[in-house]
Amino acid sequence: xxxxxxxxxxxxxxxxxxxxxxxxxxxxxxxxxxxxxxxxxxxxxxxxxxxxxxxxxxxxxxxxxxxxxxxxxxxxxxxxxxxxxxxxxxxxxxxxxxxxxxxxxxxxxxxxxxxxxxxxxxxxxxxxxxxxxxxxxxxxxxxxxxxxxxxxxxxxxxxxxxxxxxxxxxxxxxxxxxxxxxxxxxxxxxxxxxxxxxxxxxxxxxxxxxxxx
Numbered sequence: 001x002x003x004x005x006x007x008x009x010x011x012x013x014x015x016x017x018x019x020x021x022x023x024x025x026x027x028x029x030x031x032x033x034x035x036x037x038x039x040x041x042x043x044x045x046x047x048x049x050x051x052x053x054x055x056x057x058x059x060x061x062x063x064x065x066x067x068x069x070x071x072x073x074x075x076x077x078x079x080x081x082x083x084x085x086x087x088x089x090x091x092x093x094x095x096x097x098x099x100x101x102x103x104x105x106x107x108x109x110x111x112x113x114x115x116x117x118x119x120x121x122x123x124x125x126x127x128x129x130x131x132x133x134x135x136x137x138x139x140x141x142x143x144x145x146x147x148x149x150x151x152x153x154x155x156x157x158x159x160x161x162x163x164x165x166x167x168x169x170x171x172x173x174x175x176x177x178x179x180x181x182x183x184x185x186x187x188x189x190x191x192x193x194x195x196x197x198x199x200x201x202x203x204x205x206x207x208x209x210x211x212x213x
Contacts, residue, residue, distance in 0.1 A: 036114035042102035046074040054078070054102060057114045058085060071166045075174070082106065089113065133212025139200035143171040151175070151200065154212045155182060179204065186211065 035053065042051055052072035058081045059068035065081035083100045086092040089109050092099040098106070132150070139148055149169035155162035155178045162178035176198045183189045186207050189197050196203065 036111045038102065038107045038110065041104070041107070042074060044074055044076075044079050044100065047072055051078070054110070055081075057110060058082070060114075061085075064088060067168065067170075069166055069168045071164070073164050073166065075164060075166065085109075133209045135200065135205045135208060138202070138205070139171060141171055141173075141176050141198065144169055148175070151208070152178075154208065155179070157212075158182075161185060182207075 036057055038050055038054070040050070042048075042054055049072065051074045052070055054074075055065070055068075055070045055072075055078055058065040058078075059070060062068070064084045065077075067077050067081075069077055079100045082102055083092075086099060086106060086109075091105050091109055102110070133154055135147055135151070137147065139145075139151060146169065148171045149167060151171075152162070152167040152169070152175055155175070156165040156167060159165070161181045162174075164174045164178070166174055179200055180192070180198045183197060183204055188203050188207050191197075200208070
């Protein structure tokens with residue numbers, strides 16, 4: 001006697017057919033992109049998923065946002081990128097109201113320019129693995145390297161030390177301030193007058209290894 005739907009005949013008996021689970025691959029999950037539609041204004045100092053989407057869109061135009069940092073924090077680099085976008089598309093300029101602010105006109109232009117943004121994939125700003133706390137060389141302002149990137153990852157795990165949390169590989173003003181906060185917090189220096197303040201030298205490197213071992 002034939003088996004019913006969903007069953008197969010084996011050894012004279014009907015057995016249910018094992019269903020294949022519906023699996024979503026990581027690549028499919030992470031490839032979903034940011035819509036270019038923004039329902040509220042965005043401005044300097046904000047931190048949100050909308051800011052992250054904004055940065056992802058702007059980063060697709062190297063003339064507008066050459067740094068391409070996607071952190072979710074609306075800092076000075078994002079402000080400059082918005083200003084370039086506004087000038088490029090004739091929305092605003094220096095001295096004009098709304099310059100650097102993602103208001104109604106800028107939001108409308110973003111939707112117009114990036115209406116087909118489904119092919120853009122957001123780059124993760126902070127990898128899930130923050131890496132080793134061991135550094136073999138000193139790090140200081142103006143440097144750009146994988147060690148700086150790793151340093152930023154570690155510091156970003158402490159919001160008191162590095163509230164901006166930008167992980168770019170470039171040792172800029174925000175990273176220097178984060179290092180200074182770390183040094184004060186862990187007693188590497190006693191004041192801003194101490195030698196090495198803001199520099200990842202031997203003492204700071206040792207403390208980083210101790211804290212983030």
